[in-house]
Amino acid sequence: MLQGFLVIGVAIALGYVLGRRGVLGENATNVLSRAAFFVATPALLFHTLADAEPGEIFSWSLVIVGVTAALVCVLFVPAARWRGRDPMETTVGSMAAGYVNAGNLGLPIAIYALDGAAAVAPALIFQLALLTPVFTTVLDVQCARAEGRRPSYLWTVTAPARNPLAIATTLGVVVALTGVELPEAVTAPVEMIGDFAVPAMLFAFGISLVSAHRPGRDEDPVVLGAVVLLKNLVQPALALGFALLVGVDGDELLAVVVMAALPTAQNVFGYAVRYGAGTSLARDSALVSTVASIPVLLGVFGVAALM
Amino acid sequence: MSGVLEGFLVIGVVVAVGVLVGRLGLLPEGATETLSRTAFFVASPALLFVTLLRADVARVLSTGLVVTALAAVAVCLLYVPVGVLRRRPRGETVVGSMASGYLNAGNLGIPIATYALGSAAEIAPSLIFQLAVLTPAYTTLLDVVAARRRGEDPGLGGALLAPLRNPLLLATVAGLLLNVAGVHVPESLLQPVELLADLAVPAMLLAFGLSLAHAQRPGRDDDPVCLGAVIVLKNVVHPVLAWLIGSAFGLTGPALLAVVVSAALPTAQNVFGYAVRFATGVPLARDAALLTTVVSVPVLLVVAL
Numbered sequence: 001m002l003q004g005f006l007v008i009g010v011a012i013a014l015g016y017v018l019g020r021r022g023v024l025g026e027n028a029t030n031v032l033s034r035a036a037f038f039v040a041t042p043a044l045l046f047h048t049l050a051d052a053e054p055g056e057i058f059s060w061s062l063v064i065v066g067v068t069a070a071l072v073c074v075l076f077v078p079a080a081r082w083r084g085r086d087p088m089e090t091t092v093g094s095m096a097a098g099y100v101n102a103g104n105l106g107l108p109i110a111i112y113a114l115d116g117a118a119a120v121a122p123a124l125i126f127q128l129a130l131l132t133p134v135f136t137t138v139l140d141v142q143c144a145r146a147e148g149r150r151p152s153y154l155w156t157v158t159a160p161a162r163n164p165l166a167i168a169t170t171l172g173v174v175v176a177l178t179g180v181e182l183p184e185a186v187t188a189p190v191e192m193i194g195d196f197a198v199p200a201m202l203f204a205f206g207i208s209l210v211s212a213h214r215p216g217r218d219e220d221p222v223v224l225g226a227v228v229l230l231k232n233l234v235q236p237a238l239a240l241g242f243a244l245l246v247g248v249d250g251d252e253l254l255a256v257v258v259m260a261a262l263p264t265a266q267n268v269f270g271y272a273v274r275y276g277a278g279t280s281l282a283r284d285s286a287l288v289s290t291v292a293s294i295p296v297l298l299g300v301f302g303v304a305a306l307m
Numbered sequence: 308m309s310g311v312l313e314g315f316l317v318i319g320v321v322v323a324v325g326v327l328v329g330r331l332g333l334l335p336e337g338a339t340e341t342l343s344r345t346a347f348f349v350a351s352p353a354l355l356f357v358t359l360l361r362a363d364v365a366r367v368l369s370t371g372l373v374v375t376a377l378a379a380v381a382v383c384l385l386y387v388p389v390g391v392l393r394r395r396p397r398g399e400t401v402v403g404s405m406a407s408g409y410l411n412a413g414n415l416g417i418p419i420a421t422y423a424l425g426s427a428a429e430i431a432p433s434l435i436f437q438l439a440v441l442t443p444a445y446t447t448l449l450d451v452v453a454a455r456r457r458g459e460d461p462g463l464g465g466a467l468l469a470p471l472r473n474p475l476l477l478a479t480v481a482g483l484l485l486n487v488a489g490v491h492v493p494e495s496l497l498q499p500v501e502l503l504a505d506l507a508v509p510a511m512l513l514a515f516g517l518s519l520a521h522a523q524r525p526g527r528d529d530d531p532v533c534l535g536a537v538i539v540l541k542n543v544v545h546p547v548l549a550w551l552i553g554s555a556f557g558l559t560g561p562a563l564l565a566v567v568v569s570a571a572l573p574t575a576q577n578v579f580g581y582a583v584r585f586a587t588g589v590p591l592a593r594d595a596a597l598l599t600t601v602v603s604v605p606v607l608l609v610v611a612l
Contacts, residue, residue: 010499014349024344031334031341035513038333039324185313189320195505196513202502203345 008105008266008290011199015206024207032204033273036197041267042168044103044194045128047187049172052121060248061122064256068239069123069131072230073098079226088142092268092278093223095135096285097230100262102127103198105290109258113301119255123262129173132267133166139275146277204273205266208283219284227264227285232292236261236300254304261296263289314415318576318600321509325516334517342514343583350506351577352478354413355438357497357504359482362431370556372432374566378549379436382540383408389536398452402578402588403533405445406595407540410572412437413508419568423611429565433572439483442577443476449585456587514583515576518593529591537574537595542602546571546610564610571610573599 018024025031076097080090100106102123110120140163144155161167175182239260243253264285272282328334386407390400410416412434420430450473471477485492549570553563574595582592 006495007499007502011502014503018348023348025337025341027335027337028341028345031338032345034334035328035338035342039328039513040509185316188313188317189324192317192321192509192512193324196509199350199502199506200345200510203349203506 008101008202011202012206012209015203016209017206018203019207019210024203029204029207029273032200032207033270036200036204036270037274038164040193040195040197040200041270042164043190044197045132045165046168046172046175047190047194048124049128049169050175050182050187052125052172052176054177059122060246061252061256062126064239064242064246064248065122065259066126066130068235068242068260069098069100069126071098071238072235073131075234076226076230080223083220083223085220085223086277088139088146088275088277089281091135091138091142092272092275092282093227093285095131095271096264096268096278096282096289097227098235099127099131099135099265099268100231100235100259101265101267101286101290102259102262103265103267106259106262109262109297110255114251114255114258119251120259122256123259127265128165128169133163133169136163136165136271139271139277143275143277201266201270205269205283205286208269208273208279209287219281224281224284224288227281228288228292231264231285231289232261232296236296254300257300258297261293261300263293314419318411318415318512321512322516322519325513326520327516328513329517329520339514339517340583342510342517343580346507346510346514346580347584348474350503350510351580352474353500353503354507355475356478356482357500358434359438359479360486360492360497362435362482362486363428364483364486369432370558371562371566372436374549374553374556374558375432375569376436376440377552378545378566378570379408379410379433379441381408381548382545383441385540385544386536389533393530393533395530395533396587398449398456398585398587399533399591400588401445401448401452402582402585402592403537403595405441405581406537406574406578406592406599408545409437409441409445409575409578410541410545410569411575411577411596411600412569412572413575413577415572416569419572419607420565424561424565424568430569432566433569437575438475438479443473443479446473446475446581446585449581449587453585453587511576511580515579515593515596518579518583518589519597529594533591534594534598537591538598538602541574541595541599542571542606546606567610568607571603571606573603 019028073094076094077090080093085093100123102120106120106123110118114120236257240253240257243249243256248256264282266286269279269282269286272279329338383404386404387400390403395403410433412430416430416433420428424430546567550563550567553566558566574592576596579589579592579596582589
């Protein structure tokens, strides 16, 4: 389980060191985040979903993961409104509260500590197929509003059609459901570009830490605290309750709770940079929830071992 | 044969994505530099380390390696008089020489070896000779030339110590030493390195594509004789030399084919990466990689048939 943290930690630490020494150039965080957002992550989403079995996409775990994550995201909104945060930062915080690090941390943990990579599929798929397109579309619309454009109804409704992640997700799900066999000439370049996503995002995150203050300094402590509380405690507790309610048990129960206990995804930081909103909240959430998730995950595995 | 076309296709698509991204202006300024530097300082060293750690040293240190080395060195040296006669800057001559003999073993060589030659191990001699000898030699040369251009005298000490500061050489030597010493590196330690290695090829190809987006027509910035020399050396002289030397060493059949196909590979995009990194000969490296890649398609088809 520590393996996943090690992989992430090494990449982030290296990004930090390189950023400190200015090795990668002035705009490195921006270049890497945008390259990931526009090019690499869509490629990764597309081939992950296109390779999935329809049975992996639609399961009880998916329902539990989906409902829990959606609830946690919604629960953050009143906290942010109460503290008078602007709409875009509220959206980023809401995403940070419920969007787990399924790719970078979830995948290694699933492989090393659970039944295998498939354990992460529900979280990955729900986030890719629903949370990511919904949140990025909301941010697209809010961004247009903040810039003073009053988006037309048509523009708002068609926003996902212009979002690279939503387009890639839709295409991937279509391929998975129809069972179309893609020629290797298509999958090979897509995979190669997709390989770029995770390390680029981790690097961007590490470099951004160079100019960061101590976590929480830029933040309303209540807002950051709400994200961390929701992410690290409320989400796994809700997942546990819901899973017991519908009668999921054994390995599947453990997998669902572990996936809900994962920290905030670094991707959220990538989106925050991309939209220029809530950057410090996303960065601090990812950092603090990652640290806090270590004892939580150890506790979850400890209790599971005892039972 | 499908392997040759597929290798080209994968590279072509990724480079085309880079061109498109550049044309659309999706990435901020400095993107080419950031991507190239990320590859040079982090991702390529990680890739070299894991590749050499896992390489079959006995298989690599075979007649194929000797033939590969002799042919590559001969072609690299053959470019030097051209650069000198055309009175090109020293740094550009170094880049041109590298472009003449340094082939695309990673991005194109591995898929072609796997699909057309039957095993990825067939490209290992080129990969290893380039990584262990050509890359450190050339990056050291470029380092020294760059220091001289800045008016610093690198001195003998500087010249000798330069490779020790080269991340590619350090990674190569570390990988080979651990491999030969038989040290078992736990998978858990290799995983972060592999994550970083994943960045190398796409970062370099995207950077190459971005640079093409704003490029003029190939050859406009170049001395046409120099660019022509690189293309003739890389696409024609290199495979012919490999065939002659290979035959002289008694290679036949698949072993000879592997050596000739490897030598017929186009200029590596890495050469462009190094040119950007050392800010010398950038147009020549870019145009050489582009044109030799185009020319290599018919050459490889002929060789493979």
